[in-house]
Amino acid sequence: MISGGPTRLPPRARAAVAVARLVGGAARRAGRHGSVIGGRVATMLDRRVLARLAAGRTVVLVTGTNGKTTTTSMIARVLGGAGRRVATNHLGANMPDGITTALLDALSNHEGAPVAVMEVDESYLDVVAAATDPAVVVLLNFSRDQLDRVGEVRTVARRVGEVVAAHPRARVVAFADDVLCAGAGLRAADPVWVSSPSLWTGDAGVCPRCDGAVTHAGVRWACSSCGLARPDGDWTLVEQDTAGTVHGPGGSATALDLQLPGHANRLNAAFALAVGIELGVDPAVAAARLRDLEQVGGRYRTVTRPGGTTRLLLAKNPAGWAQVLDLLDEGPPRPVVVAVNSREADGRDVSWLWDVPFERLARHPLVAAGDRAGDLSVRLAYAGIGHRLADDPVAATRDTLGAVDLVGNYTAFHDATRALT
Amino acid sequence: MSDDVTIVLLLPEVLGTYGDAGNASVLAARLRWRGIPARVHTVGWTDAVPADGDVYVLGGGEDAAQVLAADRLRDSIGLHSALARGAPTLAVCAGLQVLGTAFTIADGTRIAGLGALDVETRPGGGPRRIGDVVADPLVDGLDGPLEGFENHGGITELGPDAAPLARLRDPARGPAAGGNGTGDRLEGAVSAGGIIATYLHGPVLARNPALADLLLARAVGELPPLTLPDGVPPTTAQRLLGGRRSRHELRTGARRRAGA
Ligand SMILES: [Zn+2]
Numbered sequence: 001m002i003s004g005g006p007t008r009l010p011p012r013a014r015a016a017v018a019v020a021r022l023v024g025g026a027a028r029r030a031g032r033h034g035s036v037i038g039g040r041v042a043t044m045l046d047r048r049v050l051a052r053l054a055a056g057r058t059v060v061l062v063t064g065t066n067g068k069t070t071t072t073s074m075i076a077r078v079l080g081g082a083g084r085r086v087a088t089n090h091l092g093a094n095m096p097d098g099i100t101t102a103l104l105d106a107l108s109n110h111e112g113a114p115v116a117v118m119e120v121d122e123s124y125l126d127v128v129a130a131a132t133d134p135a136v137v138v139l140l141n142f143s144r145d146q147l148d149r150v151g152e153v154r155t156v157a158r159r160v161g162e163v164v165a166a167h168p169r170a171r172v173v174a175f176a177d178d179v180l181c182a183g184a185g186l187r188a189a190d191p192v193w194v195s196s197p198s199l200w201t202g203d204a205g206v207c208p209r210c211d212g213a214v215t216h217a218g219v220r221w222a223c224s225s226c227g228l229a230r231p232d233g234d235w236t237l238v239e240q241d242t243a244g245t246v247h248g249p250g251g252s253a254t255a256l257d258l259q260l261p262g263h264a265n266r267l268n269a270a271f272a273l274a275v276g277i278e279l280g281v282d283p284a285v286a287a288a289r290l291r292d293l294e295q296v297g298g299r300y301r302t303v304t305r306p307g308g309t310t311r312l313l314l315a316k317n318p319a320g321w322a323q324v325l326d327l328l329d330e331g332p333p334r335p336v337v338v339a340v341n342s343r344e345a346d347g348r349d350v351s352w353l354w355d356v357p358f359e360r361l362a363r364h365p366l367v368a369a370g371d372r373a374g375d376l377s378v379r380l381a382y383a384g385i386g387h388r389l390a391d392d393p394v395a396a397t398r399d400t401l402g403a404v405d406l407v408g409n410y411t412a413f414h415d416a417t418r419a420l421t
Numbered sequence: 422m423s424d425d426v427t428i429v430l431l432l433p434e435v436l437g438t439y440g441d442a443g444n445a446s447v448l449a450a451r452l453r454w455r456g457i458p459a460r461v462h463t464v465g466w467t468d469a470v471p472a473d474g475d476v477y478v479l480g481g482g483e484d485a486a487q488v489l490a491a492d493r494l495r496d497s498i499g500l501h502s503a504l505a506r507g508a509p510t511l512a513v514c515a516g517l518q519v520l521g522t523a524f525t526i527a528d529g530t531r532i533a534g535l536g537a538l539d540v541e542t543r544p545g546g547g548p549r550r551i552g553d554v555v556a557d558p559l560v561d562g563l564d565g566p567l568e569g570f571e572n573h574g575g576i577t578e579l580g581p582d583a584a585p586l587a588r589l590r591d592p593a594r595g596p597a598a599g600g601n602g603t604g605d606r607l608e609g610a611v612s613a614g615g616i617i618a619t620y621l622h623g624p625v626l627a628r629n630p631a632l633a634d635l636l637l638a639r640a641v642g643e644l645p646p647l648t649l650p651d652g653v654p655p656t657t658a659q660r661l662l663g664g665r666r667s668r669h670e671l672r673t674g675a676r677r678r679a680g681a
Contacts, residue, residue, distance in 0.1 A: 144438065152483045205434035205466070211485040213435070213466055213493075348552070349570045351622050354440025361466055368654075377657040382450045386652020408642070 006114070007056035008108075016045035017053075020104055039100030052094060053103035054132035058085070060117045060127060060275060063160065064140025064181065066320045067151075067268050068094065068119035070260070071140060073296045074272035076117040078286045079279060089114040092117045092297055096127055097321075122156050126163045129170070137164060139174040139181050140268075143319035144352065146332035154180065157208060161187040173274055174265075176231045177220055183208025183228070194274055195219075196231025196267050235274040237267055242330055246270045254283045254315055259294050262327030298417040305420075308404060310397045312417055316346065316409040318355035324407055325360045333363040336405045339370035339393035339412035346410045350375050358383045369393035370412045392421040426452050426459040426641055429474035431500070431516075434466055435490050437571070439622035441480025441513050443602040447633050448476055455645045459506040470499035475640045476509045479516025481573075481622060484526055487515040493534055494519065504537040506616060507614035514573055517610065517618035518542045524575065527553070538612045539580035545602050549574040554599055554621070556587035556608045562635045567608075568628050569621025576602035583610040586619055630663045642662060 009017065023037025042049045052202040060079070067093045074089040087106030089098050099118045106113040120128045122142070129137065161184035164172055174185025175192040185191040186209075207214050212225030222229040236247045244256040244266035256269050269290050276286040295301040302311045315324040317403045328336065342348050350372050358380055367389035368376040373389050380387050390396035394416050397404045408416050430445040435600035443463045464470050477500070482490060494500055504510065510520075518524040521540040525531045551572045553638060558567055567587050579601070586609030589599045599607035600620065609619035617636065619625055626633040638644050649658050 119559075154483055154485065205437075206483070206489060208488045211488065212487055262473040275574060336487075349439070349568060349572070349622070351443075351624060354443030354624055354627065374657065374660070375653055378660055379443075379659055381649070381653045381657055382446055382627065384450075384650065386650070387654070389654045389656065 006053070009052055013046050013049050013052040016042045016049050017104060017107065019045060020101075024101060024104065030386065035089075035091040036095070036097040036101055038104045039097035040103075042100055042104060043097065050100045050103070050128070050131040051133075053100065055105065057114055057132075058118045058279065059124065059132040059134040059280075060115070060136040060138065061132065061134045062117070062119045062138040062140065063125050064138075064175075065122070065143045065266060065317065066323065067140050070265060070296045071138065071268040071271050071297065072119040074268055074293060075275050077289045077293055078272045078276035078281055079115050079117060079235055085111040085113040086143045086158050087117075087118075090297065092119070094121045095124050096131075099128055099132075107337065109165060109352040112283055113408070122160060125160055126166075129163050131295055134170045136278065137167065137170045137172050137213050138271055138275060139164075139172065139185055140420050141175050141178045142180040142184070143178075144317060144355075154206065154208065157184050160184045161208070163258075164232075171278055173271060173278065175271075176233050177219055177221075179214055180208050182231060183382070186228075186231070191231075191272060193231045193233045194235045194237070194267075194270050195230075195235035196239070196259070196263075196270065220247070233339065235270055237270040239263065239266060244269070246273050248274070248283070252283060254287050256287060257291050259291065260296070260300050262323060262330065264323035264326070265300075286287055298413075298421075301417075303420045305398060307398075308400065308402045310394075310420065311403070311405050312413065312420070313405055313407045314410070314413040315407050316413075318352055318372070325357065328364065328405065329360065332405050333365075334405055335365040335400050336361060336407060337367040337390070337393050337396045337400075338376060339406065339408040339416065340349065340368075340373065340376045341409060341415075342372040343371070343411045346359065346412075353379045358385055362384055367393070367396045369396055370408065426457055426475045427471070427473075428459060429471060429503075430461050430463045430479045431470065431479045432464060432466065432476060432493065433489050434482065435486035435493075436480040436482045436516055436519075438481045438514075439572070440482065440624050440649055441516075441622060442478075443514070444480065444511055444623035444626040444633075447624065447630075448478070448637060448646060451630070451633055451637060451647065452641070454647045454649060456648075457641065457645075459480045466493070467618045468496070470503070472499040472502040474503060474508060476511070477503060477637055479510070479512040479519065480624075481498065481514030481516065482681060483515075487519060488526065488532055490508045490515065490533055491519045491524075493539045495535055498556055501535070501537075502537070504614065504616070509615040509636045510617070511626070511636055512538070512618040513622060514620050517577065517620065518575065520578070520616060520618060521577070530671065537614070538610055538616050538618055539582035539614070540577050540610050540618070542577045542623070543573045544574040545576045547574070548652070548673065550599055554589050554608070555591065556621075557599070559585050560587075560611055560617075560636075563631055565617075567621065567625070567632060569619070569623040570627045571599065571620045573600045574602075574624065577610070578603060579610050582614055585609060586617060630661060634663070 018040040020042035076086045080086040157180035165187040172188035172191040176195040207223035209228035210226040247253045315321040369390045433442040449459040520538040521534040526540040585607040589606040
């Protein structure tokens with residue numbers, strides 16, 4: 001259940017917050033680093049400011065490789081409404097400074113926000129959980145993402161498992177179908193499992209518990225040496241075409257009727273329902289709140305332009321692409337502009353393009369764009385997919401009549417979002 | 422179907438980081454573009470390794486996956502007989518170490534490899550070597566430089582029956598950095614039989630068509646000219662045909678970080 005509200009700050013923290021607000025406000029007006037600078041300054045002045053800002057709030061932390069931003073937004077929506085305010089880092093700033101900044105904002109906007117829903121970068125879950133004493137920790141999935149930057153995915157998942165074990169009071173809501181995610185979730189005494197057919201098993205060959213070989217049969221998986229197997233779902237997403245129903249404990253069934261497209265969003269919504277209901281929200285109310293969500297930080301947003309529309313999609317790793325390919329399969333064969341960069345935030349290595357089954361785009365007219373359009377083009381050629389090259393992905397969409405999808409990895413997506421705003 | 426040239430892709434579930442399975446797709450496509458029927462035969466965890474494949478491909482993997490792969494392949498009659506007859510084989514990163522005589526993992530355990538390539542790998546202790554590299558080949562049949570993305574921490578010593586594949590450029594990265602980690606900028610290893618082993622990802626054959634064609638020529642003899650399908654942009658066609666990329670496209674950023 002949701003607890004009372006934030007506790008009053010001690011003098012040192014109040015001073016830190018006041019200065020941080022001044023700096024953060026100035027930075028935001030200047031359009032620079034507004035989503036993290038306040039938190040950075042406040043933390044410099046008071047190292048425990050994140051813990052003090054979180055004290056007394058019901059904190060939900062959301063981590064995993066893909067879907068953090070969308071699921072965080074969905075959970076915040078489910079827990080909000082009815083006049084209750086929710087603090088959340090909806091700008092996607094998911095490291096400690098960004099989370100601190102989001103709590104500072106909540107303090108200035110509405111002192112009383114009793115609930116904080118924060119997405120957390122996998123590598124910082126230990127720091128953030130230690131400071132915020134979360135009521136709920138959501139583990140979405142773990143797959144390879146920028147291996148050259150964040151370390152091997154198994155190491156990441158193991159560290160998350162250690163955080164789970166270190167916070168026995170937190171309710172852990174985890175994805176049963178993902179081997180590494182289940183391995184981390186099992187470190188909790190009584191995890192809540194969300195389940196649905198999983199589409200990406202590329203990082204699921206080795207057991208997270210004993211390093212044995214994991215074999216897959218349909219959506220079931222099991223370790224051939226220690227017997228670790230897929231837990232049964234407490235909350236199961238069942239899909240028929242593009243409609244989804246979430247089946248919960250005691251035979252409950254909640255129909256989803258989302259505006260956000262695709263399997264991945266129906267799964268994210270199943271997580272949001274499970275968390276909401278765990279925290280006392282009525283299922284029908286939760287589902288109605290999810291229905292209203294149209295876009296998340298520009299993802300899935302459709303922009304109207306002369307001659308047509310452009311829908312913006314983010315896919316920054318093979319698992320994310322598996323979800324986007326599903327989504328593209330659901331619709332007509334619209335033209336797709338794919339933009340790939342390899343800047344710091346993207347990871348410098350683009351070999352992950354070879355783990356994406358681009359063959360599935362054969363029926364779509366295709367444009368390769370972004371800083372690494374050349375490498376993408378080589379990949380598409382070997383996949384047997386005809387395409388053309390473009391320097392500027394947004395300009396390429398403007399060249400096309402009708403409805404176009406623009407899929408970008410991290411910085412390519414954000415560049416396109418900015419250009420289209 | 423049995424007349425198809427068969428590219429055998431070994432255990433991509435455990436030896437499949439960095440899109441290394443793409444090396445098999447590249448080989449098959451470059452045969453088909455020459456009018457030679459080809460297919461990729463994927464050997465999954467519970468499948469037997471065929472002895473009569475035309476080219477064998479092993480990719481990279483994380484430590485635990487590498488130990489699993491070594492245990493799984495060490496007693497494979499099919500793979501041993503293919504290697505013994507000198508079947509053309511590409512082994513990348515963990516694949517290189519698995520084909521060697523032995524490798525030592527982080528906890529100090531020494532694990533026997535397949536012994537098909539005269540190399541042994543031990544932990545480097547220092548930071549992982551991460552980044553794009555360019556290397557000049559030291560084997561016959563390759564002219565231009567090789568390029569790829571490396572990310573590994575071990576030190577691989579070559580024995581008398583193995584020769585280095587290439588020597589890295591960019592000595593600015595320090596004497597111990599890059600390649601096999603032996604301080605002489607040597608990269609990869611080749612056997613007197615058919616093994617070409619490297620630390621380069623990318624996948625390496627997608628970034629180095631000449632290396633792909635070297636493996637294919639060893640498998641099927643002289644290669645007919647390559648005809649690309651429609652819908653490939655001209656600059657991409659240039660790369661697929663083996664034309665070098667323009668200099669500014671070659672990134673040689675020497676970024677190294679402490680490994681996980
Ligand atoms: Zn196991």
